[in-house]
Amino acid sequence: MNDVARLAGVSIKTVSRVVNDEPGVHPSTAERVLAAIDQLGFRRNLSARNLRRGSSTGTIGLVLEDVGNPFYSGVTRAVEEIARLRGRQVISGSSDEDPGRERELALEFCSRRVDGLLIVPAGLQHSYLVPEMRAGTPVVFLDRPAGDVVADTVLVDNIGGTVEAVTHLASHGHRRIAFLGDAPDIFTANERLRGYREGCVRAGIGYHEELVAMGPHDESSVATTLQRLQTMREPATAIVAGNNRITVYILRALAGVAERPALVGFDDFELADLLSPPVTVIAHDASALGKAATDLLFARLDGDNSPPRRVVLPVRLVPRGSGEVHA
Amino acid sequence: MNDVARLAGVSIKTVSRVVNDEPGVHPSTAERVLAAIDQLGFRRNLSARNLRRGSSTGTIGLVLEDVGNPFYSGVTRAVEEIARLRGRQVISGSSDEDPGRERELALEFCSRRVDGLLIVPAGLQHSYLVPEMRAGTPVVFLDRPAGDVVADTVLVDNIGGTVEAVTHLASHGHRRIAFLGDAPDIFTANERLRGYREGCVRAGIGYHEELVAMGPHDESSVATTLQRLQTMREPATAIVAGNNRITVYILRALAGVAERPALVGFDDFELADLLSPPVTVIAHDASALGKAATDLLFARLDGDNSPPRRVVLPVRLVPRGSGEVHA
DNA sequence: GGCCACTATGACAACGTTGTCCCCCAGCGG
């Protein structure tokens, strides 16, 4: 800006005025300044501007588990969309389920003075955020709740969803329904397990430990588990999969197998309808989740300081075939 | 920092020394400072720091077409990964194929003084970046080249891939091979069309205008096109799909159809192997693309100022069934 | 001519840091 001022033969303040479209600059002066800006390829430094104005940095931080997972990239897209409408940029990072990494990312974002934080928590300890929140940085947790702080949270109805899945399978005559879930220390995995259990009880088919296999799972552990479930004394005739990845692992393991158990997966995914049989899922909307969380964040930025809210988004069972096989 | 200094009864410079682990602070003083930091929840302002030091802002900007597309979210993931290893944060945004939006994002990132830019170009005009590049901001284009500036570029072998697809189909006896591509003003779409044409010529089956349908496509336009291709006087017996979305549209349109043409899709996608028939694709690696581009960017940041490079990543045909149907 | 109002512009401080340079004082040798 200094250089521009020198070239145009004015003070830096006048350049500032031109750059900010402030009134009170003579058109001919403005023109000279603009020419100088163009010639030097000047672009105002937003960091300095925000520092001086003490105002918003125009950024929001997004900590998620893995952008590579279609579910989270859907969330990211929705967040971006709304941030854009509100003139904000998104800085994001993946925690890979590592609480340390999550914390590192969140605090790094705070150091950059983001206007707000959206976090898919990896761990259960979030007291590290208390100073930031007290200092006025709004934080919204999504997909999973914070461990030890009270804050805005947007979740999906994990319990309702798995209850519905089990009920649905039971209504087709299944009494040996298995559940393959993610690591039980992950909130959603645990909730879905609870829903599964409740569904079993409600359906009157009882909860049987041996039909449950919690993760972490990979392709081979899922294959092994399926083997066990199908060869036990009273084999499982139906399976509830705890998330999109597990569903895919199951599909891989079952590829080419003639006698397939019924299957309902948690999370919808592309092409589920084109597989044979098409996969019945508990669907919920990644972009709705991202949108709800971002809307909540912006409400806080707009001054809403009502008590923290917990929003639970509905899920719906989408019957496609794999879950409508009779026992 | 001021408050911390006052509370600890020292000067702000001493606080700065403690925060930056600089030597020359008495342990007992440091302890007082740390206690004050803790009590006030102080976190150093990175913008101010970078402004003062005139150093890197520790961020890189990523402009892509749509994070929601699994291909680009794979790219994003890879970029993030490498940026992390090099201590950088990623700021990203989606252009939605809108050149204006691409430019807006890129310039916004420049205003934030990102250390470097990774761009999946939406348009053909990139001279707007010349001042920034001359000012020392390295820019790497990925997936598509820049329109009118010479810069580092990482591409995949679009032509080679489609040539291979056509050759593969021809070797199974197909002589009426159709091509459904994206809008021809998109570089990759155009290149793939060229590859298709060259493949036809090489295979000695000739290039026939009526077998080509360029986009933009959506589910219904694809369905209509397929209808036309299959009912023409000499119907198409095989199809090459120009990208992952078009492949999916084709699969949707063909669902339940008994007489299916052979199909090879450009871009691999999850579950392609579990469909029936499994989908033969020209595969290339989103994360390899992201990694190559980011590596190139960091090489520039490390001072490499050799002439701009153009890297072309190989693709490979993955035969799975849909492309091995004989005519 | 003196005064006012108004426009165009500039000087300067400040945002929160850090780099540079300087000062104070204890400890030590002569």
Added chain:
DNA sequence: CCGCTGGGGGACAACGTTGTCATAGTGGCC
């Protein structure tokens, strides 16, 4: 007692902006 040394610490400027206030010039009115 003096001077020197070195460790611990502070004052101040500067990074690139913008907000505040001041100032110079111009034209109009009495």
